[in-house]
Amino acid sequence: xxxxxENLPDKKIIKVSGSISYREAQRFRKYLDKNLYPIPQxxxxxLHDLVEIDSSGIALLFMLNDQVKSEGSxxxxxxxxxxxxxxxxxxxxxxxxxxx
Numbered sequence: 001x002x003x004x005x006e007n008l009p010d011k012k013i014i015k016v017s018g019s020i021s022y023r024e025a026q027r028f029r030k031y032l033d034k035n036l037y038p039i040p041q042x043x044x045x046x047l048h049d050l051v052e053i054d055s056s057g058i059a060l061l062f063m064l065n066d067q068v069k070s071e072g073s074x075x076x077x078x079x080x081x082x083x084x085x086x087x088x089x090x091x092x093x094x095x096x097x098x099x100x
Contacts, residue, residue, distance in 0.1 A: 001016065001017070001018040001019055001020060001024040001027065001028065002016070002017045002018055003015070003016055003028065003031055004017075005035060007040075010040070010041050010042060011040050011041060011042035011043065011044055012036075012040045012042075012043050012044070013044045013046055014043065014044070014045050014046065015046040015048070015049070016028070016045065016046070016047055016049075016050055017048075017049030017050065017051075018049070018050070018051055018052075019050075019051055019052040019053070019057075020050065020052070020053045020054070020056070020057030020060065021052060021053070021054045021056060021057060022054060022056040024057070025054075025056040025057045025059070025060045026056075028057075028060055029060055029063075032060075032064060032067075036064075036067070039067070039068055039071040039073050040073065041073055041074075042073060042074050042075070042076070043064070043068050043073065043074070043075040043076070044075075044076050044077075044078055044100060045061075045064070045075060045076070045077045045078070046078050046079050047077055047078070047079050047080050047081065047084070048078070048079030048081070049079075050079075050080070050081055050084060051081075052084075053084055053087075058093070061077075061097070062096070065096075065097060074098065075097075075098065076097075076098045076099060076100040077097050077098070077099050077100070078099065078100040080099065
């Protein structure tokens with residue numbers, strides 16, 4: 001997993017590539033704990049290059065979304081690969097996130 005970040009005046013863009021599985025989810029969580037605060041007005045999670053995500057990764061997306069919303073900000077996902085979006089639809093979680 002690789003994480004790149006871009007800070008703009010009104011939002012933070014976090015680009016994740018590779019896999020967000022159990023081990024990577026722990027690393028991603030540490031990254032967020034260190035780099036997310038203060039939470040900007042908007043967080044854009046760029047997942048164009050995401051290859052795989054497991055239940056730990058999905059749980060982390062829910063946690064991130066909840067954290068951002070609790071601060072009065074918004075999180076959007078962009079570039080979710082069709083394969084992963086199909087999984088989100090099958091387990092009926094696709095409508096729990098905002099997409100850009």
